[in-house]
Amino acid sequence: KKEVYTLFLQAEAIEKLNKGLNDELGNLAMEYGKIGCPFVLLKGQANAILYPRPEHRAPGDIDLFLYRKGDYEKANEWAKKKGCRIDAENIHHQSYEINGIHVENHKNICYFGIRKYDGLLEEKMQEIIRNHRFIELEIDSLKVSVLPVEFNAFFLFYHLFHHFIHLGVGVRQFCDWVLFMHTHSPQMDKEALTGLARQFDLLNAMEVFASAAVRYLGADPGVFPFTTDTEGKFVDVVMDDVLRGGNFGFSTFRNKSFRGKWDAKWHRFTYSVARTKKISGIAPRHINPLPVTKITTNLKLLFKK
Numbered sequence: 001k002k003e004v005y006t007l008f009l010q011a012e013a014i015e016k017l018n019k020g021l022n023d024e025l026g027n028l029a030m031e032y033g034k035i036g037c038p039f040v041l042l043k044g045q046a047n048a049i050l051y052p053r054p055e056h057r058a059p060g061d062i063d064l065f066l067y068r069k070g071d072y073e074k075a076n077e078w079a080k081k082k083g084c085r086i087d088a089e090n091i092h093h094q095s096y097e098i099n100g101i102h103v104e105n106h107k108n109i110c111y112f113g114i115r116k117y118d119g120l121l122e123e124k125m126q127e128i129i130r131n132h133r134f135i136e137l138e139i140d141s142l143k144v145s146v147l148p149v150e151f152n153a154f155f156l157f158y159h160l161f162h163h164f165i166h167l168g169v170g171v172r173q174f175c176d177w178v179l180f181m182h183t184h185s186p187q188m189d190k191e192a193l194t195g196l197a198r199q200f201d202l203l204n205a206m207e208v209f210a211s212a213a214v215r216y217l218g219a220d221p222g223v224f225p226f227t228t229d230t231e232g233k234f235v236d237v238v239m240d241d242v243l244r245g246g247n248f249g250f251s252t253f254r255n256k257s258f259r260g261k262w263d264a265k266w267h268r269f270t271y272s273v274a275r276t277k278k279i280s281g282i283a284p285r286h287i288n289p290l291p292v293t294k295i296t297t298n299l300k301l302l303f304k305k
Contacts, residue, residue, distance in 0.1 A: 015055045021045055022140045024101040025062055029142060032064075035078055037071040039064040040134055041144045042109060043159060043176065049139060050179040058172050061095075061102035065109050067129050072107040079105070091297060109147075110158060113293035114286070117200055124151065124196075149184050150192040156180055157197075157206055164238070165279065165287050166272055166294075168245030178213045181223045190225030205283040212238045234282050241279075269294060 025045055032039055042063040048054040066072040076094045080086060084096040092108040109125065112118050128134070134145040147155055156177045163169035181188075197203040207226055213219035215230040216239045229235070273291045280287045 011056060014058060017059045018045075018048065018055045018057070020099075021059050021062060021101060022142070024099055024103075025139065025144070026142045027099075028062065028064070028103065029144065031078065032075060035074055037066055037075045037078075038068065038145070039066055039071075039075075040109075041065075041137070041146055042106065043156060045139055046137055046144070046146050047156070047176040047180065049137070050176070050183050060172075061104060063093075063104045063106060065106040067125075072105055075105045079103075091300065109155060110162065111297075112286070113297050114289060117286075120199060149187065150189050150196065153177075153180055153184065153188065153193050154196040154200075157209070158200070158202065160209070161202065161205055161283070161286075164241065165276075165283070165290060167268060167275075169242055171242060174209070174213070174242055175217070177209070178217055178219050181210075182220065185223040188225075194225050201285045202283055205286075208232060208234045208238055208282050211235045212242075215239070234279070237279065238282075 022045060025041070029039075042065050044060055044063055048057040048059070051057045064075070066075050072094075076086075076096075079094075079096040079098070082098065084098045087095040087097075091113075092111040093104045093106040095102060095104045097103070108118075108121070110121070112121065128148060128151060133148045135148055136143050137146045138144075146152060156173075160169045160173040160177055163173060194203060197206045203226070207224075207228065210219070210221075210224040210226070211228040211230050211232050212235045214221045214224075214228045215235055221228045269291075272294065276287050276290050
């Protein structure tokens with residue numbers, strides 16, 4: 001009975017958080033509209049509607065891609081004028097807190113830290129923006145723009161893969177991608193998705209995660225545009241890492257104590273580098289340069305201040 005009551009309270013808390021996120025998303029759509037800043041909603045609440053009970057998806061934050069020139073700066077200035085608590089700017093986004101909700105204004109949808117892939121991403125995004133290929137989604141009667149289906153499938157995969165190779169990814173991000181594939185596979189241009197994965201040298205990684213989803217999450221292999229191999233070399237490695245480490249390695253570092261910010265950064269860096277040896281075969285062109293990528297990214301942020 002105690003366990004059931006605990007689960008009931010957790011479900012109730014998650015429902016409340018999701019309602020708060022959806023309400024704030026509506027508020028931001030109105031406020032950003034007033035200052036002329038249309039946005040594209042990335043992941044988060046756009047993924048929640050993929051679930052049988054959207055209100056029971058563990059919520060995160062609100063990610064908004066400001067795709068027009070100057071709008072990213074304008075939206076950040078709006079948050080400052082509102083008196084929101086502003087965090088230090090990241091490489092590709094500026095985050096702030098409003099009414100207890102964490103919001104990220106994105107100037108880029110993601111960041112590879114590898115010139116070839118960042119350049120290719122910019123090229124793909126500019127084509128989508130130029131032809132206004134965003135699609136409309138309805139969340140609690142609010143209409144929002146999201147990425148086109150095939151590109152969104154690729155983006156959601158890269159998002160979970162990015163978390164995975166740095167410190168670890170949680171089950172939520174994994175389920176988001178699998179449910180997206182399950183929902184949109186019938187109308188998806190499969191060749192367009194595999195083409196994107198090949199161009200970004202991520203097809204093997206995508207196949208590994210899809211195979212893990214089939215083996216451990218009960219995913220239908222037919223929703224993926226390639227053959228899955230549930231006995232593949234890295235399938236167990238991926239699932240074990242997801243279950244043990246959690247998002248950004250939260251479970252790994254939960255009981256660790258550090259002397260300060262840089263001590264914590266150093267421990268996370270050494271842990272991340274050690275992991276590369278175990279997982280590099282999944283996507284060597286992304287994982288092998290990771291130590292250098294992390295150093296250069298932190299230096300860019302340090303000198304930006």
